[in-house]
Amino acid sequence: KNQVEQSPQSLIILEGKNCTLQCNYTVSPFSNLRWYKQDTGRGPVSLTIMTFSENTKSNGRYTATLDADTKQSSLHITASQLSDSASYICVVSEGDMRFGAGTRLTVKP
Amino acid sequence: DGGITQSPKYLFRKEGQNVTLSCEQNLNHDAMYWYRQDPGQGLRLIYYSQIVNDFQKGDIAEGYSVSREKKESFPLTVTSAQKNPTAFYLCASSMGTTLYNEQFFGPGTRLTVL
Numbered sequence: 001k002n003q004v005e006q007s008p009q010s011l012i013i014l015e016g017k018n019c020t021l022q023c024n025y026t027v028s029p030f031s032n033l034r035w036y037k038q039d040t041g042r043g044p045v046s047l048t049i050m051t052f053s054e055n056t057k058s059n060g061r062y063t064a065t066l067d068a069d070t071k072q073s074s075l076h077i078t079a080s081q082l083s084d085s086a087s088y089i090c091v092v093s094e095g096d097m098r099f100g101a102g103t104r105l106t107v108k109p
Numbered sequence: 110d111g112g113i114t115q116s117p118k119y120l121f122r123k124e125g126q127n128v129t130l131s132c133e134q135n136l137n138h139d140a141m142y143w144y145r146q147d148p149g150q151g152l153r154l155i156y157y158s159q160i161v162n163d164f165q166k167g168d169i170a171e172g173y174s175v176s177r178e179k180k181e182s183f184p185l186t187v188t189s190a191q192k193n194p195t196a197f198y199l200c201a202s203s204m205g206t207t208l209y210n211e212q213f214f215g216p217g218t219r220l221t222v223l
Contacts, residue, residue, distance in 0.1 A: 004151060034211075043113075043199050043214030089151070097212070099151030
């Protein structure tokens, strides 16, 4: 069983709308949690990183939250743009990095 | 431009052949990594290297080999022993190997076995 579970697997929204992606993990002990954006056919690019003591981190229209007690994180995208269409990957570090399978987001005009 | 490059972008291989994927970085990073990405799964670590002339097996090293003769280069060979090599391969590098070091990824190589 994967130690990092992401939901939904895929999501379609209209341009300008907001959305929230979820990440649940069982990795322990926990060091940090990252969200990456991966465009189709490209390598992932880091969006945010949070340690266990942080519960929110923003990067422009992207805001990540972390609840270390419930082992849940979310990535909120505000005022979506067509360029936000990509896969979003949650990665939890506990010595090794454990990757979620990603959420495929499609933003339509 | 500083960065991490992979070549080729697409690679086709016949069954039974070995093939080598290139990964180069000019970020002066000490650590380099190879991952495999399959649809519906998270990235899985194949091999990593923390220093020149040293490397360690990751979670799925069987059927793969690597070398680290130069700091800038970390080529991956997919051997004929790899049962299901068709996948997207990602190389990454980081300044160090502590838990807070960010990994920077290359653009990937898509390998298809015919």
